[in-house]
Amino acid sequence: MDAIPFEDRNTLIQCLTNPEWRRRLPDWEVDLPRLIAEPAWKNLVKRLRQESELFERMWKEHDVSGERIVLKRYLHPDVGLLRFEFSYLYLGRRSEISLATLTPADEETAAKLPSSF
Template sequence: MADPRRSEFGDFLRSRREKLTPKAVGLPIVGRRRRTAGLRREEVAELAGIGVDWYIRLEQGRTVSPSVTTIDALARALRLSKAEHGHLRALARDADRRAFARESVPEPLRRLVEGLNQPAYITGRRWDILVWNKAADDIFAFGRLREEDRNSLISMLTNPRSRRLFANWADEAKRMVAQFRATHDLWAGDPAFLELLQRLREGCPEFAGWWGAHDIKSVAGGQKVMNHPKKGQLRFEHASFQANDDPALKLVIYTPV
């Protein structure tokens, strides 16, 4: 693991440990009063069947290489969800040390999106909005944004129009932050991702608290309700698809309900 990823690995362990209680994992509450919430490091180590010093090194982000068996034991000890378990495994793998570069969309895929009647767009690994069609522009007004603002997170969290558009803006925005966290941590320390985080901190008062919670959610389809200034209330089902041309590209399609 590269240094920033080790730090994210340790921060994630600590955040999950602090959210658990002895009662939640079946441990008796004995001994001196706890000064902080959550499990103690030695309790997590015991539950996972590993040494306390080893666990401390992991949580401190020091140069250690946990095995898959150790990762799985920690996931069980910390009661991680499937998405959180997968995230922990991904962080433990060797990092891709290439600097981030904005993706390009192959022409056949671009034409496919532009030819769809339903709102559709393509995002890259950093959630930059790379291609969209007229139906999507009618709803989200991507074409009115500056190029540097064409990013799903920037648009959702810092654009006042989005706060008015989405009926459940706070829930939607918080969910997106938890989904993006899984991607960000794999690119921790990359200048492009650091720049994005800085813009989100400056442009969204709620972001720092959501980010500090270190929640992880998998990307999944669902429904969105929007209050469009001209079209009235809109309800969509949405789903996303990974492109075979480039796994970094994600096609998002909205279907009216």
């Protein structure tokens, strides 16, 4: 896979516009409504409504949820299923910037990661 341009380095953009990325997220159908509920960026919403029919349909249906995802699963092409617990750190009450931290959810996942990870 080629390097992802800076402006496209967003899980929601990749999940909705990149089928290869979506294949690596086995729970994308469950998680997507929660992800769609999160963006506070008008430009991101506008872009996704233009580029993703799925986003546009879900946006119009208001089929979204504000519930936070506690466990994320990724299907890596070389090592298989990885499970991570995650949390968000918001950089201020009015900031649109957040940092997601991922921690292996089990020993099996931790063992699949490089030791320098």
